[in-house]
Structures are given as structure tokens and as C-alpha cells.
Amino acid sequence: MSAVERDPEGSDEVVDESAGEAAGEPDxxxxxxxxxxxxxxxxxxxxxxxxxxxxxxxxxxxIAGRAGMSPAALYIHYKTKEELLHRISRIxxxxxxxxxxxxxxxxxxxxxxxxxxVRSFVGWHALRHTTARVxxxxxxxxxxxxxxxxxxxxxGTDAAVREMISDGVRDGEFEVPDIPGTTLAVISLCIDxxxxxxxxxxxxxxxxxxLYAGLVLRMVGAGEK
Amino acid sequence: MSAVERDPEGSDEVVDESAGEAAGEPDxxxxxxxxxxxxxxxxxxxxxxxxxxxxxxxxxxxIAGRAGMSPAALYIHYKTKEELLHRISRIxxxxxxxxxxxxxxxxxxxxxxxxxxVRSFVGWHALRHTTARVxxxxxxxxxxxxxxxxxxxxxGTDAAVREMISDGVRDGEFEVPDIPGTTLAVISLCIDxxxxxxxxxxxxxxxxxxLYAGLVLRMVGAGEK
DNA sequence: CCCGACACTGAGCAAGCGCTTAGCGTGCGG
DNA sequence: CCGCACGCTAAGCGCTTGCTCAGTGTCGGG
Numbered sequence: 001m002s003a004v005e006r007d008p009e010g011s012d013e014v015v016d017e018s019a020g021e022a023a024g025e026p027d028x029x030x031x032x033x034x035x036x037x038x039x040x041x042x043x044x045x046x047x048x049x050x051x052x053x054x055x056x057x058x059x060x061x062x063i064a065g066r067a068g069m070s071p072a073a074l075y076i077h078y079k080t081k082e083e084l085l086h087r088i089s090r091i092x093x094x095x096x097x098x099x100x101x102x103x104x105x106x107x108x109x110x111x112x113x114x115x116x117x118v119r120s121f122v123g124w125h126a127l128r129h130t131t132a133r134v135x136x137x138x139x140x141x142x143x144x145x146x147x148x149x150x151x152x153x154x155x156g157t158d159a160a161v162r163e164m165i166s167d168g169v170r171d172g173e174f175e176v177p178d179i180p181g182t183t184l185a186v187i188s189l190c191i192d193x194x195x196x197x198x199x200x201x202x203x204x205x206x207x208x209x210x211l212y213a214g215l216v217l218r219m220v221g222a223g224e225k
Numbered sequence: 226m227s228a229v230e231r232d233p234e235g236s237d238e239v240v241d242e243s244a245g246e247a248a249g250e251p252d253x254x255x256x257x258x259x260x261x262x263x264x265x266x267x268x269x270x271x272x273x274x275x276x277x278x279x280x281x282x283x284x285x286x287x288i289a290g291r292a293g294m295s296p297a298a299l300y301i302h303y304k305t306k307e308e309l310l311h312r313i314s315r316i317x318x319x320x321x322x323x324x325x326x327x328x329x330x331x332x333x334x335x336x337x338x339x340x341x342x343v344r345s346f347v348g349w350h351a352l353r354h355t356t357a358r359v360x361x362x363x364x365x366x367x368x369x370x371x372x373x374x375x376x377x378x379x380x381g382t383d384a385a386v387r388e389m390i391s392d393g394v395r396d397g398e399f400e401v402p403d404i405p406g407t408t409l410a411v412i413s414l415c416i417d418x419x420x421x422x423x424x425x426x427x428x429x430x431x432x433x434x435x436l437y438a439g440l441v442l443r444m445v446g447a448g449e450k
Numbered sequence: 451c452c453c454g455a456c457a458c459t460g461a462g463c464a465a466g467c468g469c470t471t472a473g474c475g476t477g478c479g480g
Numbered sequence: 481c482c483g484c485a486c487g488c489t490a491a492g493c494g495c496t497t498g499c500t501c502a503g504t505g506t507c508g509g510g
Contacts, residue, residue: 038487053365059468060468071468072470081468137362180427185436196413203406212410215407286496286497295460296459297460298458300498
């Protein structure tokens with residue numbers, strides 16, 4: 001049982017998010033695209049610190065300390081603390097959007113695609129809850145132009161979900177009176193996983209993904225499976 | 226059409242939350258229990274500031290300024306900034322718990338009670354989204370003992386929802402495979418309203434409450450109405 | 451007309467913040 | 481073996497933070 005659904009006609013090069021460390025916490029491999037090494041260590045430290053205490057409560061000294069460096073080292077790789085948050089937010093949202101789009105563009109019925117979407121989107125929010133928490137809840141700490149950029153990415157996620165629901169309604173699979181409202185509720189439900197998920201909890205990310213996929217299919221009235 | 230469901234056998238003295246200002250924002254009347262007047266003005270100012278910028282990004286000077294007072298005046302009525310947050314959090318959670326319990330203890334079928342619960346709980350999170358945002362998302366800013374106290378209140382909310390769902394399953398009204406998981410998802414869905422709700426949005430708090438109540442009834446498989 | 455109680459202010463303290471700068475060690479091209 | 485570019489640190493600058501404290505104006509009782 002693989003964690004994240006492997007879609008048949010997905011992208012060419014897929015970094016399997018669930019491989020490597022099964023525990024979920026030390027998601028260093030997920031930031032492979034960040035170079036050089038010291039910059040990545042700082043970024044991972046920042047993700048942990050931001051998720052734990054929030055952006056404003058985190059000091060640059062704390063971030064540098066977690067990365068095993070002096071406070072000044074941070075400013076060799078990042079112009080400001082806000083730039084660090086932006087890099088994290090950008091990469092995280094790119095990843096979340098890709099997960100959603102891959103599911104939306106995969107084959108099968110609308111119900112199958114929505115199931116895959118919720119399953120992997122929720123799975124990511126649980127497995128990478130540290131990243132997801134920063135990405136989803138520290139948006140207001142970004143500067144205006146950076147925030148606008150991220151909001152644009154979120155619109156893409158929104159559109160993908162609305163698309164799947166609309167398709168299902170068109171094909172008679174779903175029965176939903178308020179498509180924009182239900183879209184909002186579905187995404188809202190998925191995102192909030194990042195707030196409450198704890199590593200020692202009763203459920204694995206995959207289990208939560210499966211549970212939520214079922215609940216969402218009920219929300220859209222997918223009675224006939 | 227009244228905003229918050231008026232349960233027939235509810236409590237004796239009910240402060241109608243939706244009365245007074247229809248706009249929703251200046252919820253000064255909701256804090257009538259806070260005295261003296263200056264203490265309440267400071268608390269309302271703190272709610273606005275915390276909701277807007279977050280607890281850590283808010284300065285005591287900002288709070289005092291919004292209340293039209295000097296920074297030092299804050300410390301006549303509150304020992305620390307954290308005590309202010311605690312008072313807000315305590316009152317807000319008391320209110321949220323009461324809303325949930327009133328619905329759970331009201332008469333009728335499990336579906337009717339769950340409908341009322343989600344409708345009013347969500348309605349409150351939308352109408353009082355400023356308060357709700359602080360109450361639901363600034364929990365980590367509280368000191369350990371204050372946080373523990375609030376978490377205890379949340380357990381009560383959780384229990385009320387689980388109770389209603391369990392009753393529905395017992396009576397054959399609902400069909401849910403995972404009661405604790407579904408309980409969690411329902412509360413999660415409701416709480417996240419406070420994150421995304423904006424006053425200028427397309428829907429009123431009552432409309433969102435109605436939409437969400439319908440979605441939740443689908444989640445628990447309440448097919449036979 | 452005085453007096454103390456009271457709610458509040460102006461000024462400011464110690465600590466901690468984001469960020470800068472001068473300098474140091476190390477490794478690599480010549 | 482030199483020299484310099486590079487990644488990093490120690491020290492610290494200017495500012496803001498939560499919070500304090502010596503007053504100040506006001507007001508009711510005697």
C-alpha cells in the first residue's frame with residue numbers, strides 16, 4: 001500500500017514523498033531542490049520552528065541555532081526572514097497544487113478522481129503537517145506581493161476541485177446544490193488536517209486520507225459507486 | 226428567520242448573539258460580562274488586533290491605542306498580555322461549548338439535533354469570526370496551564386458531537402463506519418470557517434450554517450430524513 | 451477647602467529583536 | 481607558496497518589545 005496514489009498518466013519525474021523516512025517528521029528529502037546544503041538546512045530548521053511556534057514568535061537566532069549556525073549565516077542565503085517564509089510557502093503550495101492537479105487530470109470517473117485528490121491532498125497535509133501548517137496558516141505574515149503570488153496558486157487548487165465536482169454533477173455522478181460552497185468546504189476540510197494532526201495519533205496519514213475521501217464522496221452525493 | 230437556532234428547552238437567560246448589529250463586526254455587546262468598561266474596551270481591541278495580525282505580532286501599544294488609552298493602562302486591568310488572550314479564549318470557548326451543548330441537549334431526532342448544532346456552531350464561527358479566529362488559532366500562545374484548561378473545554382465540544390453521532394447510529398438514522406474520525410472531521414470542518422470567512426463574502430453566516438449542516442448530514446449518511 | 455482613593459499617563463528600563471559589518475579560516479587556481 | 485574568493489562567525493547597532501513607576505487630574509466625603 002503506497003502512501004500517495006501513483007497516477008498512471010502523471011508527471012515524468014516523481015519524487016516519492018512517502019519513501020525514505022516512514023516516521024514522517026524529518027522531511028529533509030522533500031527540500032532537495034533547495035541548494036546549497038546550508039541554505040536547505042536553514043530552510044528545514046525554519047519550517048520546524050515556524051510550525052512549532054509560528055512565524056512571528058520565531059527568532060532568526062532560533063532558526064540559525066537549529067541549523068547549527070550563527071545568526072548571521074542566515075543572511076548569506078536569505079535576504080530577510082520573510083524571504084525564508086516565502087520560499088517555504090512557494091515550494092509547499094507548488095507541491096500541494098501539483099498533487100491536486102495530478103489527481104484532477106488523471107483518468108476515470110469524477111468520483112475516482114475526487115477520491116484520489118482528497119486521499120493524496122489530505123495524506124500530504126498529514127504526512128507533511130509541519131510544512132503544511134506553515135504554508136496554510138502563516139500566509140498573513142508574507143509581504144503583500146508575496147501573499148498575492150501564493151493566493152494565485154491557491155486559486156489553482158480551488159479550480160481543480162471545482163472542476164472535478166462540476167464534472168461529477170454534469171455526468172450525473174454527483175448531486176450537489178451549491179458547487180462553489182461545497183468546493184470551499186471540501187478544501188477547508190482537507191486543509192484543517194494540518195492544524196490538528198499529531199505524529200503520535202491514532203491514525204496514519206493514509207488512513208486519514210481514506211477516511212476523508214469517503215466523507216467527501218458522501219458530501220457530493222456520490223451514492224452510486 | 227433568526228440567525229441562531231432558538232432551542233425550545235434551552236437555557237433560561239439567552240443573550241441573542243445575532244441581535245443588535247447586523248453587520249457582524251463590532252461585537253462589543255458579546256463581551257458584556259467583562260467589566261469595568263475600560264477592561265472591556267481593551268479586550269475588544271485585543272480581539273480585533275489578535276485576529277488581524279495574530280497574538281505574537283500584536284503589541285500592547287497597538288491594543289491600548291485601539292482602545293484609546295496609553296500602553297500603561299492595559300496593566301491596570303490585566304497582569305500580562307497573555308492574561309488578555311486567556312480571558313478571550315476562555316469566554317469564547319465557553320460560548321462555543323454552550324452553543325454545541327444546547328443543540329446536543331435539545332429535543333428531536335439525532336439528525337435534527339446535529340443539524341441545529343452545526344448550523345449554530347458554524348453560524349457563530351462566521352458571525353464572530355474575529356473572536357473565533359483568536360480562540361481557535363492562538364491556542365499555542367497560551368501558557369501551559371491556561372492551554373490545558375482550554376483543551377479541557379474543547380474535549381466537551383468533541384464529546385457533544387460524538388454523542389449526537391453515536392445516538393444517530395444507535396437509532397439507525399446515521400450510518401458511519403468511524404465515529405471518532407467522523408466526529409473529528411465534522412468539528413474540523415466547522416472550525417475552519419473562522420479561517421476563511423470574510424465579511425464582504427458571498428454568503429451570510431446563516432447561509433453557511435445551512436450549507437454546512439446539509440453537508441454534515443450527508444457525511445453521517447442521514448439519507449432517510 | 452482639603453484629602454486620599456482611583457483611573458490613567460509620560461517617560462523609560464532591561465531585554466530581545468532583525469539585521470549588519472569587520473574579520474577569520476579554509477581551499478583552490480596559479 | 482601566495483593570494484584571494486567564499487562561507488561563516490563574533491560582536492554589536494538601532495530599534496521595538498512587554499512591562500514598570502512616579503506622578504497627574506478628578507472626584508466624593510468630611
